Amino acid sequence: GQQVMQIPQYQHVQEGEDFTTYCNSSTTLSNIQWYKQRPGGHPVFLIQLVKSGEVKKQKRLTFQFGEAKKNSSLHITATQTTDVGTYFCAGRAGSYQLTFGKGTKLSVIP
Amino acid sequence: EAGVTQSPTHLIKTRGQQATLRCSPISGHTSVYWYQQALGLGLQFLLWYDEGEERNRGNFPPRFSGRQFPNYSSELNVNALELEDSALYLCASRLPGLIDEQFFGPGTRLTVL
Numbered sequence: 001g002q003q004v005m006q007i008p009q010y011q012h013v014q015e016g017e018d019f020t021t022y023c024n025s026s027t028t029l030s031n032i033q034w035y036k037q038r039p040g041g042h043p044v045f046l047i048q049l050v051k052s053g054e055v056k057k058q059k060r061l062t063f064q065f066g067e068a069k070k071n072s073s074l075h076i077t078a079t080q081t082t083d084v085g086t087y088f089c090a091g092r093a094g095s096y097q098l099t100f101g102k103g104t105k106l107s108v109i110p
Numbered sequence: 111e112a113g114v115t116q117s118p119t120h121l122i123k124t125r126g127q128q129a130t131l132r133c134s135p136i137s138g139h140t141s142v143y144w145y146q147q148a149l150g151l152g153l154q155f156l157l158w159y160d161e162g163e164e165r166n167r168g169n170f171p172p173r174f175s176g177r178q179f180p181n182y183s184s185e186l187n188v189n190a191l192e193l194e195d196s197a198l199y200l201c202a203s204r205l206p207g208l209i210d211e212q213f214f215g216p217g218t219r220l221t222v223l
Contacts, residue, residue: 031210042200042214097166102152
């Protein structure tokens with residue numbers, strides 16, 4: 001079945017440093033989504049990427065979808081304490097349900 | 111607009127018992143998804159319901175079952191509870207369309223003793 005691998009599992013950064021999490025799928029995706037789960041909270045949708053090579057920005061967050069539509073990344077510039085949480089990628093292949101990666105837990109040291 | 115709601119917030123059961131978890135999707139959303147989030151394992155897909163029908167299920171034993179009602183709310187039943195069923199159970203709803211966004215509820219924390 002479809003697998004979505006996400007690395008790293010944990011990342012500790014000093015406030016102001018950059019952060020990147022990577023997502024790789026075993027199959028070509030029709031779209032990939034990113035979610036953020038704050039400690040004690042539930043996942044909240046951040047963005048959806050659909051096109052090969054697509055790049056989208058939300059303030060300090062930059063999302064990329066690979067040319068082959070099998071990988072994606074989320075980059076946060078100059079992290080803040082409000083960025084703390086677990087970031088999940090989720091890929092959809094065709095009409096199948098979303099497959100979530102295991103997430104990257106981000107800690108920001110003030 | 112009210113979000114996805116789940117009940118109960120917490121549920122404590124003993125091994126062998128049965129648990130019923132409930133989910134109300136956002137008004138107008140016809141698809142409901144159930145996920146299990148155990149510590150360190152991310153979000154594991156359990157079940158997908160749409161328009162009252164089960165559309166797909168994840169790699170879980172048959173003692174995990176559910177249904178969707180005519181008002182699109184949903185119920186997850188877990189029979190013969192085992193210790194490893196202890197987890198946060200998340201429900202999400204979706205409005206089919208170009209944006210595939212799933213809206214998650216706050217979850218039900220199930221503890222099996």
